Amino acid sequence: MALQLVPHFDLQVDVLRWLRAGTEGRGEGAGRLCVLEPNYESLHVLNVERNGNIIYTYKDDKGNVIFGLHDCRTRQNEHLYTFEKDLQAVSCSVNSERTLLAASLVQYTKEGVRNELQPGSKCLTLLVEIYPVNNVKVLKAVDSCIWVQFLYPYAESQPLPQNHLLLISEEKYIERYHIQITQEDGNRVVIKNSGHLPRDRIAEDFVWAQWDMSEQRLYYIDIKKSTSILKCIQFCADESFNLMVSQLSAQLVNFGCDTCQGQEKFGNHQPSLCVFTNHTGSLCVCYSPKSDSWEQITYSVFYLHKGYSKTFTAALRSADSCVTKGITFLNIGYYVAVYLPGHFLHLLNIQHPDLICHSLFLTGNNKMINILPHHPLQSLTGSLILDRCSGKLYKAFLNQSDLMWFLWNSSLDCEKMAALHCVLSCGRDPGFLEGQIIQWISEHVSTCHSFDLIQEFLIASSYWSIYPESSNIDTLLPYSSVLTWNTEIPGITLVTDEISLPLMKVHSLKGYWAKLNSNLEYVKYTKPHLYYHNSMVRREWHNLISEEKTGRRSTVYVRNILDNAIKVISYMETRNLEPRLIPLFQEEDNHQRLLMGLMMSELRDHLLRHLQGIEKKKIEKMVLDYISKLLDLICCLLETSWRKHSVHPWVLHLDRRGSAADFEVFHLMTRILEATDSLCLPLPPGFHSLHTILGVHCLPLHNLLHYIDNGVLRLTETTVVRLMKDLDNTEKNEKLKFGIIMRLPPLIGKKICRLWDHPVSSNIISRKHVTRLLQNYKKEPRNSMIDKSSFPIEFLPLNYFIEILTDLESSNQALYDFEGHDSVDAEFVEEAALKHTAMLLGL
Known part of the structure; x- marks a missing residue:
């Protein structure tokens, strides 16, 4: 398959085996295991923190909610906390020191639907001191779901005097709690002034939110005067934040929980919206509206770093094809994968989205997409993909071997172009890749009609050879030899619209923000493009x-x-x-x-x-x-x-x-x-x-x-x-x-x-010598008679001409001694003329 998912974490392998082994290690017999076995069906992933640690939950045989943590570095599991109540965990987060646990729990009926009528059905948001006091503080007790997330200012775990916790509510507000912690009696960590935790309101009346755990960015959308405004807050180590505002003309999705139960509840009726960034300064908003059509499906990608959006409409395989799942957007570096199980996989080039031929569109008939799971997938930062239903975490990347296979077997020019760029962008083994591509070119050099295959390979491969050294190279060096593309791609229609560029209000332009600003400055002020060309x-x-x-x-x-x-x-x-x-x-x-x-x-x-x-x-x-x-x-x-x-x-x-x-x-x-x-x-x-x-x-x-x-x-x-x-x-x-x-x-x-050494060559040399001598010659009357005894052959026109050359050579020695004459004189000219004449006459 073109998009390969490599297992990074498997709940069944990395956690369930440990749980079973722990049960056996405690001396509990087979009967006890049989009692616990059905409850492990509740085992599922709740959160992935910035340091890669995975928080999961399950219920024991009494219905108690248990939280555990899998350390991605040591591959070890750790029990965090147990709530001795039959509740359903909908969100959980742990601070970097693993001393505080925040969790939201909701009471559900047996059918897995939240009970809105019974008393005591509120969502409890709790803050727990994990070690060693185990004090529990209620942060919220409301009727709506709340999502919790500790902030990680640093990627590495470092002791901090103050922790910060985000609460995002279905009631359309976002709050940040400031939690002072202190150590007592050695290693005991407790919350300071737990009776009153300072908090501030981050946002109100939003309609959608998304958390970027790796970059510690919170994206959310406000609706102001029928205009959707996307905002982003990045929580930095100094607790300042960056703010970016952009207008989007789209009807967007309300914020809701994205647990397995929530996804199954909404099914394909829930629209999908994702924000993706990468280290090159790109910013994309991918949006798929609700669709009940069985003939075609539409989605839009807003390339905010380019100043335009593209709306793709893909024809499905047949009119009776039932769309049972919604579109999934996955971030895989230089590409965004748009996946509709059983129907298509589109690899959209977000670095160079100008021409549609640089994106690869695979249909459901292609064996390269049928291996992907049909479960809803959630894209995390760093090309991580979470399958919540199976509890598996994957690392996604483009499969070079499958793309090369597709390159060899594709028949359309647009597919060859897109596959070529996909293969080159992988870059894991450029020498091996280029050898395979060159082998393919040597056999298909005359099969492309829309572009020059050799040109495209030379330009694209040379570009990728130095691209990682500077992300600004994409605005300075040509990425492709193709400037325009008018050929239609089967099954795909495309509409491109201009959009307003983001308005950035950033405290300091560093890292990603500096690169995004550079991209925006390029779009605003650079006309024509700064691409290098050899004119x-x-x-x-x-x-x-x-x-x-x-x-x-x-x-x-x-x-x-x-x-x-x-x-x-x-x-x-x-x-x-x-x-x-x-x-x-x-x-x-x-x-x-x-x-x-x-x-x-x-x-x-x-x-x-x-x-x-x-x-x-x-x-x-x-x-x-x-x-x-x-x-x-x-x-x-x-x-x-x-x-x-x-x-x-x-x-x-x-x-x-x-x-x-x-x-x-x-x-x-x-x-x-x-x-x-x-x-x-x-x-x-x-x-x-x-x-x-x-x-x-x-x-x-x-x-x-x-x-x-x-x-x-x-x-x-x-x-x-x-x-x-x-x-x-x-x-x-x-x-x-x-x-x-x-x-x-x-x-x-x-x-x-x-x-x-040939008469023809001598003739040419003689002609050039004569031209040099006679270029300033002025004809004067001559009274002298030709002395025939001085010439070996009596051929009066030639004898007369040679006498003139001899006089010129003797009278102007400086002219005669020009550089490289190599003993060319009147005698040489005479001999060459005679040989050439004899050759022409066949004598």
Whole structure:
């Protein structure tokens, strides 16, 4: 299944066995066990505290209510307290020192429904000194249910002189009690001034409340003038609180108890509302209204950190499908899981919710969701999931193996896109994951029509490689290569609405609040987005290449850019110590090194401008990680294809024909070139040389030259030198060499021509020499007669032309001594002209 629930606590295993073992240890026989056995059916979880300890309750054979605690660290159980009355516990909490116990108990009829008519049916909220006095103080005695919760200012258990207790009532008010404690006679802990406990009113007339035990946040909703206002109070160590206000246009749910009995009572008629946050500063409100439809179901997600909401309507499998359970919202890090048992599982990307294709929608026909429990589930902080009915606590995470299976077997582009991002966000074993994804890409590279699969993989994987280092990266680096998505997703309709951004009134912007504020500032003031793109790099790169052709480049500037490229390549080689099969990083591809160095410079400057408070060295390392990761992914794509098709090392020999394996690697390299070229991403040095050599093997001459003319194959000096030296002068090879030489830039062409000892090459050299000599030549009348004895062959036009060149060379020695002439003179021109003429005439 895509969403895997790993058992963290099991009431039957971790508690029930201990209870039975304790009964046997007290010497009670089998008959006694039989008496106790039915009462253990009342065993259920009541609360999970911030430190992970789990409070549970059950009844003994006399109906007494017993409270116990399971320590999540030691995996040990501890008896807390016993109430010798036949009551039903609806809420319970213990302070971090385990010296005070707060509990709410209600009298129920045999049918499990609260008795509103009989006298004495009030809800008792009690505060108990656990050790050693056992004094009991009644905090409330009312007709409505009350939920209790001790505040834990610190995650670790530390002795505190004062405890704070929240009381949340069905009568729509929230109070906080301040409990002073003191020690007497050694270890005895008692409540100071228990006759009068100070308290303050936190909220009144709310309609819904939710407690975040890990972050010690209380969310509640007020209705003011037909507008729903969400408020949040975070109880900090200094007893101050943070306040955030936001307006929601939705009819919300009244607060009620969420015990098993309450859930069974309300069933699917109760609407569902959850608030989820994570460490990146996201804030989501998930809401599912009451629905009796058997054809479709609707829910909304308010992305408060983005400024908009999305309302999803999902078609159910068939018109006669009965919805017996309500929607469950689960927080699993970068995703919110929306689960309707037997019908669908939706994984909503809350970090990047802009495009629907980044969320995964699984239907009830998919085997990946049928293993999930059909019981109502409650999402706790830190990806913890509580199944109150079975008494099990799970840790939820995305299952990489199942997502990879889905990736291999999905047919829709939207499913491939979403599954790819889900897999990459897991991040537990990135090397293994990327190897599997690359294997999948090598077999499905041409199956996606809505997006470029290679582009998406390169951008998304490089993004995730540095994302954990800075949560603000999601606003600075592209997460996806796709900018818009208009393709419909089967069974899902979506409506997007703008909402007002939260109004924050925070005493100090730290931690989560600072990141949320950063997200809100980004939405308010940043237009257009701050995503890095290579447009500046592309322009500067083309300028440098143009200057290279004309010889006008700034030497110092280019040297700095190439130094950046050396850093990237060295960093990449140190991270990958294993030798590569493919012959890359073995040549000086100056154009790619320029692009690599420019990208490092631009990306570093971009992050320095917008990542305030982060050291320059750390940002430079992030840039090196990002670019080297990008290059490494390209190498891995080639390595995988190389191994898959068993390409032999002699592929680099130019005197052989290409095989089917060579063509497959050539095709993949062409797709990689297309993907990186449109984004102006650098390629590993040696890529173009290998690509061209494979092209020489696999393509007919006219196709090869056509690929070169259209930029699909890009000639490097290393490749052309090998072609000139390794290929013999057969008719076919002569045409190839001549076609390539004619397409070289002037500076490289002049150098390459001298490597090919052939009339065509000599003719090209001669033409360039003559052009240089005659560019400022002015024709003057000549009276001298040609001395035929000085020429070996009587060919008057050529003899006359050579005499002019000889005079120019002798009269202007400085012009003649230009750099790299390599003994090119009038005599060389004459010899080259004669050889080329003889070759053309077939003599």
